[in-house]
Amino acid sequence: MSTEPTELPPALDSTAAPMPQVVDQVALARLYGEPLFSMPTDLYIPPDALEVFLEAFEGPLDLLLYLIRKQNFNILDIPMAGVTRQYLSYVDEIRERNLELAAEYLLMAAMLIEIKSRMLLPPKKAAEGQEAEDPRAELVRRLLEYEQMKLASMQLNALPHYGRDFLKAQVYIEQSLQPRFPDVSMQELQSAWRDILKRANLVQHHKISREELSVREHMSIVLKHLQGRKFVEFENLFDPTQGTPVLVVTFIALLELAKETLIEITQAEAFAPIYVRLAFTPV
Known part of the structure; x- marks a missing residue:
């Protein structure tokens, strides 16, 4: 058996520095993540490091x-x-x-x-009956x-200040992205109707006949023509070869359908082509 003295571990060495008693103590500060339970002896605090102002004046x-x-x-x-x-x-x-x-x-x-x-x-002399300044x-x-x-x-x-005591409520309401076309004026409808009459006069027939025309029947014809189609040009709803009486009845049928809100007559901008489509019935 060797008789050389063995080195005690630091935990069993009685000459080692005693560990701080941290039980029921609160760390004064942390240095590099390690708690400090007592003030360092070599700590230097400059004289002007801590200043306390009891009162603050504006002038x-x-x-x-x-x-x-x-x-x-x-x-x-x-x-x-x-x-x-x-x-x-x-x-x-x-x-x-x-x-x-x-x-x-x-x-x-x-x-x-x-x-x-x-x-x-001594106060300056003032005029009689007046006090010295x-x-x-x-x-x-x-x-x-x-x-x-x-x-x-x-x-x-x-008083309540905006931004300090209260804020303005802001609510965002998402608007419909469906484009809304401008309404067609009566003058533009008249102008479009005159153009149709001019073209009808170019292909008119001089055959005289008596024919009874029904506005309701032509309203149904227009609705069938618009069904399944998104937009139809105003001019395409008229057939000049059928004569002026049919054109007149068809135009009256269009006005009746617009009055009953069964169709919509739209125009993208001024002097643009006029379109007709079926009105969307809200659910």
Whole structure:
């Protein structure tokens, strides 16, 4: 038997680093997918990595109005010393972070310092019966106007906004893809009828005879002629060789069929050929 010492596995080695107790603990973070149960000792956090802004202002007037309303100061009698001191402390903070943003605030700070210095001086003499001008008057007027506009904007913002509070309902209705031909006017029917009469006069016979013609019979003839066919030209429904009386009765039969909505007379566009077809009866 060999007397050489055997190397213990890491799980049985008492000198190995102890495993973290993960029972009933929540990982602080994950690094490359592995949980961390304690803060690393070599972690460096830059001083400006975390910043907390408790209040956000839209401009110098907004900041001034906040300082006045927060401390329940009378806006018509502003204590310039205290308000200027608080205002300058805020400006010093934003100068360290954003110099461009602080430019507008610095302009208002100069105005506050000027008003404060003017209040320390003796007031200018005014005309008899008039009070001396208050150096804060212009600032108070701007603050009151800004407060009115701010309240109006808050009221407008409370109203429902399209895209934020509601959306416009949109419903798509699929329309029928069947083409709808334009209606044929009476003038175009008359013109087509005159053309048929002109052709009939060219092939007319001078045989005089008496013949009784039935409109209903010719209505049936027209329906049989249209049956099984999608479209038939208007001119093809007339046979000039049968004479003018038959043409007249056939035309009256067509008008009666159109009146009873048994046929449809259509035309693709103006001055295009006129077609006749059987009307589709809705199911």
